[in-house]
Amino acid sequence: MSGEAGIGVIGLGGMARYHIEQLGKIIGVRIVALCDVSKQALEEVGDKLGVAEDKRYDSIEALIGDAEVDGIVSVTPNDSHAAILKACIETGKPLFAEKPLTRTLAEAEEVLALYESKPIPLLINFSYRNGPAFQFAKEFVREGKLGRINHLFVQYLQDWGSTVKDTPFLWRFDEAVTGTGTLGDLGSHMMDIAEYVTGGRMVELQAMLQTIVPERKDPKTGEPVAVRVDDFACFNARFENGAIGVFQTSRNALGSGNQHEINLYGEAGTLYVSTLNDRQVVWTYPKEDGSGTVTETIEVPADKGLNPWQEFALRIRGEQQANPEFASLQEGYRNQLLLETVVRAHLSRSVISV
Structure with missing residues (x-):
């Protein structure tokens, strides 16, 4: 491909604005088309980026079918993920998509079957893989510095759904749109980072899901709407090597803005990584004389991180x-399978094999 690669962005919400900002830093790509159901968002973003009026679509199919669009960046609610994946696969358009892969496992199975018959350049954005500290942790484990991992603790806490915040009924609380609540939104990240950093796979799960705030106000009418998805989830996992993982995620953790962290407890010591400082890891290990432990904070250089937007540009251009550091469609499918297994474990109140 010669010249700049034309990017089409589907969905223009808050997260999309961040993707647009990052794409602006990548040489060799240009945003040439936009798609959203909001005319206001199309006008605002289109004017800011100088996107032509006839390239501002309200139809996903129209944008994907645009011959000047060489690759798609999709940042939409979960209920449209499968349709966008299928359309890109059918038309052969490279796709950079947000997690979770789809709303349900049944949708994921359809997408996987289609993709295996017509593969395209595709990147599923499990964004915490990209952070320098999480990359450092993966290398640390891969090099054997932690020894055998005996157990791990992973949590992802936010507080925007807490009762005192009086958050209205949004799409993330709508089962028809999101599938599951904090489990699919935040729990999907926890599962991915646990398997990614350790290099191990979960083989058994047990779980409890809870809806702490059972009603929220309709933002237009003010009337109460029942919430049928979880806003707290916890689960335990047995990994294939025998390690045990303990996981919790919540939208009701007051004081936690965006706290995603992992503690790895190994034979040789303990490694702690958190989004609260994405350029540090904390390493605790025994003193040589056996008289106690040393806790060391290791500064991680920013260039340890991954750049998914640069990666996507290279894939579009065939360069x-x-x-494998970025999630494939198959890994997105596995993540959806794990989410489904957690739900089954919760409903059955038993340990479920993956």
């Missing part, structure tokens, strides 16, 4: 094969 790079898929880098």
Whole structure:
């Protein structure tokens, strides 16, 4: 491909604005088309980026079918993920998509079957893989510095759904749109980072899901709407090597803005990583004389991180094969399978094999 690669962005909400900002830093790509159901968002973002009026679509199919669009960045609610994936696969358009892969496992199975018959350049954005500290932790484990991992603790806490915040009924609380609540939104990240950093796979799960705030106000009418998805989830996992993982995620953790962290407890010591400081890891290990432990804070250089937007640009231009550090569609499918298994474990009140 010669010249700049044309990018089409589907969905123009808050997260999309961040993707647009990052794409603006990448040489060799240009946003040429936009799609959203909001005319106001199309006008605002389109004017800011100088996107032509006839390239501002309210139809996903129209944007994906645009011959000047070489690759798609999709940042939409979960209920449209499957349709966008299928349309991009059918038309052969490279896709950079947000997690979770789809709303349900049944949708994920359809997408996987289609993709395996017509593969395209595709990147599923499990964004915490990109952070320098999480990359450092993966290398640390891969190099054997932690020894055998005996157990791990992973949590992802936010507080925007807490009762005192009086958050109205949004799409993330709507089962028809989101599938599950904090489990699919935040729990999907926890599962991905646990398997990614440790290099291990979960083979058994047990779980409890809870809806702490059972009603929220309709933002237009002010009337109460029943919430049928979880806003707290916890689960335990047995990994194939025998390690045990303990996980919790909540939208009701007052004081936690965006706290995603992992503690790895190994034979040789304990490693702690958190989004609260994405350029540090904390390493605790025994003193040589056996008289106690040393806790060391390791500063991680920013260039340890991954740049998914650069990776996507290279894939669109055919200049790079898929880098395994970024999640594939198959890994997105596995993540959806794990989410489904957690729900089954909760409903059955038993341990479920993956």
